[in-house]
Amino acid sequence: MEKKFNKVVLAYSGGLDTSIIIAWLKETYGCEVIAVSANVGQADELEGLEAKALATGASKYIELDLRKEFVEDFIFPAIKANAKYEGKYLLGTSLARPIIGKKLVEVAKAEGADAICHGCTGKGNDQVRFELAIKAFAPDMPIIAPWRVWDIKSRDDEIDYAEARKIPLKINRETNYSKDKNLWHLSHEGLDLENPANEPKYDEILELGVSPEKAPDTPTYVTITFEKGIPVALDGEKMDGVTLIEKLNKIGGANGIGIIDMVENRLVGMKSRGVYETPGGTILYQAHQDLEEITVDKYTAHFKQKVSLELADILYNGYWYSPLTEAINAFVDKTQENVNGDVKLKLYKGNIIEAGMTSPTSLYSEQTASFGEDDDYNQADSAGFINLYGLPIKMIAKAKEGSL
Template sequence: MIENNTNIKKVVLAYSGGLDTSITIPWLKENYGCEVIAVVGNVGQDNELDGLEEKAIQSGASKIFIEDLTDEFVEEFVFETLKAGAKYEGKYLLGTSFARPVIAKKLVEIAHSEGADAIAHGCTGKGNDQVRFELAVKAFDPDMEIIAPWRTWELKSREDEIEYAKERNIPLPMKEDNIYSEDRNIWHISHEGLDLEFPDTEPDFSKVLKMSVPPEDAPDEPTYISIAFEKGVPVAIDGKKMKGTDIIKTLNKIGGANGIGIDDIVENRLVGMKVRGVYENPGGAILYRAHEILESITLDGDTKHYKDKISIEFANVVYNGKWFSPLRESLSAFVNKTQETVTGDVKLKLYKGNIITAGVTSPYTLYSEEFATFGEDGVYDQNDSQGFVNLYALSTKVQSMMKKKVKESVE
């Protein structure tokens, strides 16, 4: 038993039923002599939730809570990030990043209600999730003890974990020859490990993909869809009003069938290393693209260009685990102000992994055919541009005159 931890009598564990958390239950009991309560945050893992209650109890948990957080996750985390247009390093749609805070919030709530002495998680010491979980826990209870077995136990690899599980008759949640490290929720699936650790290797999509088909296997005919937004939030597909979770589920099916949203990324983790992963975001990719198209006609140039900068910072804040921070809240306040007129309909054509614009309308459109036309118009006097160009070019002209004067004096 680990010394100096006799005060830990009851632990709430962030439990997924995967390899890491499956072996964490017996490890905590063996090393702390404590009661373990498993908590599952349902953020749309679908069939991954099947059998978790029985498995957790068999593994040694005294009880298990399976909390449905999907609506809260989508409405308060996913759509807040979508409105910001935030993509980490320009590609990653933050599927794991913003799921951790909502789960951690629930962990603290249950730890308080159950009188737990500590919260535990199965995140590795190499990853970002340890930061995301722990910052969120500290935001709601700065004094809560946090246990991270990966930082202290003797197990050094997934192979060691498998052996540990076998010795204790804990059923493995995957085939031993296909042990990608995966995270799934309603927004995405991430895949890491095995052959994906080598950036020079093309992924074998027959083994990797679960939500999408490879683009070359998508239908030969395009699929058209229309998405309606109100103040930056998607509210309907093809004219049918839906709640957020149903919109994402529907677009996941449509997008997945068309090979949409498959990203092979090498990203920079917060801890300093580069890692490679394959992400599936069929519904997310569609919503991001539709939202970008709608903003192109509803945001003025200055606001759009400044929001692009905010989007980068927003993504960094979320990726680095600071969802519950004054900065994220302040960024969201700016973003929500920009979304007041981001209302309208976007039509898209989906074809073999491509998302193609097929039309966009909005009652708040700033696009004017009269001003933009190459034909004759009665609203724009092209002679006015002469004075504008002269003033706009003034600093360039003065700089050039100075250089010419210096050159002549030297000669």
């Protein structure tokens, strides 16, 4: 016999999964369902959700505007760390799930709910990200994951379920890509993309921009200003993080920037192919990384590269709310104290080309690096340095020839 719940908070996006889950929860548990939508920058996808949720059985609809917090507490730390999963993925979905999970707990406590439900599949990463976030703030809260228990086996089955109950859907069987959209990115999975041999139908699936072939024949220049590793201005105009990313998404998308086709290693063990659109994020990562080249010393920069890989894995795997994440972010913040200045980039047909940068805290000395005369580098000193630095190699060579 199924456990009975009186009131369930549902993470509600209005997509295929959550569109049918309200009805399924009521049929299965006889419970009240509170649909909670998190605004993390998916814009028009939120339109009409309240009416739809209430019409399909929800007792209450709550929309949370999390954009500012999403940017400042999740996206900015990822930029400062240069965190990329497997060298390509800018963690668009991974960054959004922890804040949503945290807010679901806040709503559940405020509403007196006795369970939280999400629509993630049993094959994906998001189930882990949501549930670890929930456990971090409500360790004993029951979690309902329909995909792990119901009889529905495919997205076609879901559509059948919806049609039988006259639940409206925004997709059909032919355009049934699995998508996730927020301020930072848009992902595409499923259908023809499941076969890595297929070239993505970019002209059909892209929403945040165009393919490089359709980008303008003239370049676009942007200048981004950073303070302590955080982007604070675009082309000399100060603006908040949400606005800056929105503007860069439009500029980058129009120039074919930030399209990634990737087969990644999911946390649950399988490989998964997806296409990601991250135009603004790709520009910001490049600008930030460029600025670090002149503002961060060699040994800190090299060690930070190792830390960035570790943090990307941690975030991808859902461990945002952990002591290790806190410790790494504290280290990263220390490395960003001098990451200040302007970075100019040229955007052209999917390419980001460096076009100059300046910093008031730069470690680069033009006169020291010059091929001409300088005041603080004696070229004769390098002979002794090389002799000491190369001593181990010299000893190995002597041992091989028997002359030690």
